[in-house]
Amino acid sequence: MLYYIKKYPVSLTVILAVIYLSFFKPPATELGTIPNLDKVVHICMYFGMSGMLWLEFLRAHRRDRTPIWHAWLGAFVCPVLFSGAVELLQEYCTTYRGGDWLDFAANTTGAVLASLVAYFVLKPKMMRQS
Numbered sequence: 001m002l003y004y005i006k007k008y009p010v011s012l013t014v015i016l017a018v019i020y021l022s023f024f025k026p027p028a029t030e031l032g033t034i035p036n037l038d039k040v041v042h043i044c045m046y047f048g049m050s051g052m053l054w055l056e057f058l059r060a061h062r063r064d065r066t067p068i069w070h071a072w073l074g075a076f077v078c079p080v081l082f083s084g085a086v087e088l089l090q091e092y093c094t095t096y097r098g099g100d101w102l103d104f105a106a107n108t109t110g111a112v113l114a115s116l117v118a119y120f121v122l123k124p125k126m127m128r129q130s
Contacts, residue, residue: 007060011052015082018045022086025096039106046110050079054118058126068123076115083107 005012031037053075061070084104091099 008053008056011049011056014049014052018049019086021045022090023094023097039102042103042106043110043113046079046083046107047114048110050075050111050114051118053079054114054122058118058123062126062129068119071118072115075118076111079111080108083111 054071057071057075087099087101087104087107089099090097
């Protein structure tokens with residue numbers, strides 16, 4: 001466990017922030033009247049989570065020969081599965097939150113966008129630098 005804390009400290013902090021944001025009871029504000037604002041927030045949360053996982057993976061494994069499918073598994077598949085679990089927990093374990101398929105789709109969209117940016121933009125830049 002200490003290995004992951006040392007290799008991925010910011011990613012773990014982002015994951016904890018996403019967990020908190022997923023389960024706290026938000027106050028009622030006028031922002032709730034903006035249509036689909038929560039979907040944009042979901043995309044941003046999972047773009048940040050997946051993007052940070054990609055960034056820290058590429059930084060931590062720049063010099064070794066770790067296969068790139070490890071990054072796809074840890075920085076794309078895991079956040080998507082995590083978001084599905086969070087949506088199910090919101091539906092069945094809270095009274096003030098409800099699991100929503102469109103939230104899951106927004107989460108997945110954020111992870112897809114972050115993975116595409118990381119693979120096609122960030123990875124080539126980091127490989128040139130090493």
